[in-house]
Amino acid sequence: xxxxxxxxxxxxxxxxxxxxxxxxxxxxxxxxxxxxxxxxxxxxxxxxxxxxxxxxxxxxxxxxxxxxxxxxxxxxxxxxxxxxxxxxxxxxxxxxxxxxxxxxxxxxxxxxxxxxxxxxxxxxxxxxxxxxxxxxxxxxxxxxxxxxxxxxxxxxxxxxxxxxxxxxxxxxxxxxxxxxxxxxxxxxxxxxxxxxxxxxxxxxxxxxxxxxxxxxxxxxxxxxxxxxxxxxxxxxxxxxxxxxxxxxxxxxxxxxxxxxxxxxxxxxxxxxxxxxxxxxxxxxxxxxxxxxxxxxxxxxxxxxxxxxxxxxxxxxxxxxxxxxxxxxxxxxxxxxxxxxxxxxxx
Amino acid sequence: xxxxxxxxxxxxxxxxxxxxxxxxxxxxxxxxxxxxxxxxxxxxxxxxxxxxxxxxxxxxxxxxxxxxxxxxxxxxxxxxxxxxxxxxxxxxxxxxxxxxxxxxxxxxxxxxxxxxxxxxxxxxxxxxxxxxxxxxxxxxxxxxxxxxxxxxxxxxxxxxxxxxxxxxxxxxxxxxxxxxxxxxxxxxxxxxxxxxxxxxxxxxxxxxxxxxxxxxxxxxxxxxxxxxxxxxxxxxxxxxxxxxxxxxxxxxxxxxxxxxxxxxxxxxxxxxxxxxxxxxxxxxxxxxxxxxxxxxxxxxxxxxxxxxxxxxxxxxxxxxxxxxxxxxxxxxxxxxxxxxxxxxxx
Ligand SMILES: CC(C)[C@H](C(=O)O)[C@@H](O)C(=O)O
Ligand SMILES: CC(C)[C@H](C(=O)O)[C@@H](O)C(=O)O
Numbered sequence: 264x265x266x267x268x269x270x271x272x273x274x275x276x277x278x279x280x281x282x283x284x285x286x287x288x289x290x291x292x293x294x295x296x297x298x299x300x301x302x303x304x305x306x307x308x309x310x311x312x313x314x315x316x317x318x319x320x321x322x323x324x325x326x327x328x329x330x331x332x333x334x335x336x337x338x339x340x341x342x343x344x345x346x347x348x349x350x351x352x353x354x355x356x357x358x359x360x361x362x363x364x365x366x367x368x369x370x371x372x373x374x375x376x377x378x379x380x381x382x383x384x385x386x387x388x389x390x391x392x393x394x395x396x397x398x399x400x401x402x403x404x405x406x407x408x409x410x411x412x413x414x415x416x417x418x419x420x421x422x423x424x425x426x427x428x429x430x431x432x433x434x435x436x437x438x439x440x441x442x443x444x445x446x447x448x449x450x451x452x453x454x455x456x457x458x459x460x461x462x463x464x465x466x467x468x469x470x471x472x473x474x475x476x477x478x479x480x481x482x483x484x485x486x487x488x489x490x491x492x493x494x495x496x497x498x499x500x501x502x503x504x505x506x507x508x509x510x511x512x513x514x515x516x517x518x519x520x521x522x523x524x525x526x527x528x529x530x531x532x533x534x535x536x537x538x539x540x541x542x543x544x545x546x547x548x549x550x551x552x553x554x555x556x557x558x559x560x561x562x563x564x565x566x567x568x569x570x571x572x573x574x575x576x577x578x579x580x581x582x583x584x585x586x587x588x589x590x591x592x593x594x595x596x597x598x599x600x601x602x603x604x605x606x607x608x609x
Numbered sequence: 610x611x612x613x614x615x616x617x618x619x620x621x622x623x624x625x626x627x628x629x630x631x632x633x634x635x636x637x638x639x640x641x642x643x644x645x646x647x648x649x650x651x652x653x654x655x656x657x658x659x660x661x662x663x664x665x666x667x668x669x670x671x672x673x674x675x676x677x678x679x680x681x682x683x684x685x686x687x688x689x690x691x692x693x694x695x696x697x698x699x700x701x702x703x704x705x706x707x708x709x710x711x712x713x714x715x716x717x718x719x720x721x722x723x724x725x726x727x728x729x730x731x732x733x734x735x736x737x738x739x740x741x742x743x744x745x746x747x748x749x750x751x752x753x754x755x756x757x758x759x760x761x762x763x764x765x766x767x768x769x770x771x772x773x774x775x776x777x778x779x780x781x782x783x784x785x786x787x788x789x790x791x792x793x794x795x796x797x798x799x800x801x802x803x804x805x806x807x808x809x810x811x812x813x814x815x816x817x818x819x820x821x822x823x824x825x826x827x828x829x830x831x832x833x834x835x836x837x838x839x840x841x842x843x844x845x846x847x848x849x850x851x852x853x854x855x856x857x858x859x860x861x862x863x864x865x866x867x868x869x870x871x872x873x874x875x876x877x878x879x880x881x882x883x884x885x886x887x888x889x890x891x892x893x894x895x896x897x898x899x900x901x902x903x904x905x906x907x908x909x910x911x912x913x914x915x916x917x918x919x920x921x922x923x924x925x926x927x928x929x930x931x932x933x934x935x936x937x938x939x940x941x942x943x944x945x946x947x948x949x950x951x952x953x954x955x
Contacts (some may be wrong), residue, residue, distance in 0.1 A: 287637040339797065345807075346800040354798070378724045378835060397764070399741075402801040408808065412768035418743070437844040449849070451685065452700070455748040459689075459760040482856035482889075489724060489835065489860040502793070507853060510828035514835040542829075574811040 277543025279336025285555035285600025307338035318351030362526035391505025430500035450505035520554030623889025625682025631901035631946025654685035664697030708872035737851025866900030
């Protein structure tokens with residue numbers, strides 16, 4: 264825990280700006296007086312691209328390196344061809360800063376719209392690999408646009424990359440009361456990558472004798488997410504399966520408005536980046552309807568990453584308490600931010 | 610509609626044998642007296658592999674070609690390394706017989722364990738591509754088992770393969786009352802394959818002006834499956850996304866015990882193959898707990914494929930009626946089969 268935080272802020276597109284403003288409000292409210300918060304905003308996203316054609320120039324990538332952490336709102340807009348900002352900005356950051364742990368906790372909060380409300384406690388965390396798999400951009404297309412086109416996507420997996428994320432997941436499982444770790448893959452079809460994942464999972468597991476392990480194919484995992492999510496404690500999985508499963512996890516717990524995430528480089532070599540799981544939701548941008556809670560919970564993950572455990576817990580408790588008292592009345596983005604800022608300041 | 614059916618039966622592993630027996634019982638009961646049903650059972654699966662090391666010998670593959678259709682129970686057993694039977698038998702059949710339409714209807718039946726029970730009508734069908742994508746077995750591993758291992762999986766997509774499945778999906782959408790088709794992919798990350806899919810989807814769509822179209826990323830699709838499944842009519846997607854989404858679809862509708870599928874080659878060049886979506890469930894094999902309904906509904910798809918529309922509908926109506934009258938008492942595999950056979954014969 265340091266005495267200053269030098270934070271990069273990328274509000275991005277759509278509702279990004281609005282939710283990030285509330286995230287910063289709560290961050291300011293929860294920090295001890297003697298911790299100095301410096302923020303620098305980066306103008307990146309759809310508007311920048313329309314204006315200059317740039318997604319993430321080298322100078323800004325370099326500048327971003329010198330922050331303690333990054334808070335990101337949301338990236339993506341229908342006016343930009345699909346993939347341009349995702350690959351050129353969001354994934355570029357995850358890859359350049361070697362964010363190999365994409366951490367996505369799921370918890371069933373009180374009073375949420377979950378179809379599973381009233382079920383036993385749901386409290387698991389997905390450790391999604393963040394730098395490999397089908398996300399490497401390794402692929403191509405031949406005879407593009409013709410009836411003879413062939414397009415490929417290559418999932419690249421290395422023992423180096425798999426072992427480090429699997430080890431991180433074991434560490435997390437080992438430190439939780441239930442000490443349970445589930446590997447999700449599809450090793451009955453993706454036999455090369457799948458078997459490598461499974462072998463490394465088994466090998467590293469020998470170092471964690473107290474952790475109970477389990478393996479599920481990704482298709483079967485989706486069933487359990489719906490019928491028996493309480494069975495999960497820590498889940499480790501590849502980049503694409505993690506993408507799919509964490510949206511589903513959000514849907515079966517509190518909804519996408521509550522799902523937080525951290526793109527973490529645990530070595531500290533580069534700043535880690537925290538962002539809500541949801542997208543830029545251009546349809547509700549500017550209406551005050553966006554729920555900033557996912558961003559605020561991402562701020563909690565950011566604080567925990569920087570060593571401010573008490574402050575992180577304070578935010579999480581505030582969200583629980585706030586939801587428990589929710590009575591269904593509409594509250595704007597700002598009202599939710601104000602309510603949570605007031606709670607954590609208290 | 611022909612006057613005879615020459616059916617290949619592959620009971621396979623685990624509960625496969627039990628559920629297939631009930632499927633055949635209902636098939637026999639529903640067929641008009643003057644339709645001659647011939648069946649030939651193929652001993653393929655885990656036991657055969659243990660005995661002889663064979664998954665699907667050429668002679669049997671050749672022999673299977675000469676049937677009108679194939680009914681398959683389930684493939685896979687924990688005693689066999691993951692992937693051996695899946696790749697060597699199940700996927701080998703799908704690829705050898707060019708089953709490019711993997712048809713998976715989802716319907717919210719009455720009285721089911723769905724967490725969404727009581728919701729508006731859910732009635733959609735997933736048209737999953739069956740012969741390409743990450744399922745081609747194109748991949749490899751280098752320095753296997755060492756800390757320097759690299760494992761790849763290549764998703765192969767051709768305009769030829771995508772266009773034919775997309776066209777089939779438009780045809781289906783066009784013939785349904787709601788005429789709505791949703792493409793699910795991940796074209797913001799898998800830009801090569803994803804854009805090809807989207808371009809072909811848009812191009813073929815020009816020939817179906819009455820069909821309303823929609824595009825969703827696979828992660829977002831999982832959210833809608835949980836929160837708003839009634840929005841879907843026909844969904845077309847790639848092999849892996851289709852695998853994941855159809856298990857999820859089963860979970861949010863009637864459960865995996867009711868999910869039927871057809872691996873269809875609409876050209877008729879090779880026999881189509883019908884199977885429940887569920888696996889071999891070795892944990893309940895032999896206990897009489899397996900629900901044969903998914904297999905029986907797969908028989909309905911088989912009958913429809915062969916032109917027996919009335920008989921197909923009769924089975925589907927019988928399942929609806931049977932579920933509507935279900936009172937929660939345990940019924941064995943055989944009891945459910947008997948009940949449905951009695952209804953369709955009536
Ligand atoms: C926007 C997109 C590139 C991203 C992903 O696929 O990782 C998003 O879905 C997420 O989960 O953070
Ligand atoms: C058993 C497995 C190879 C298969 C698949 O992945 O297609 C199954 O999950 C299915 O959905 O039919």
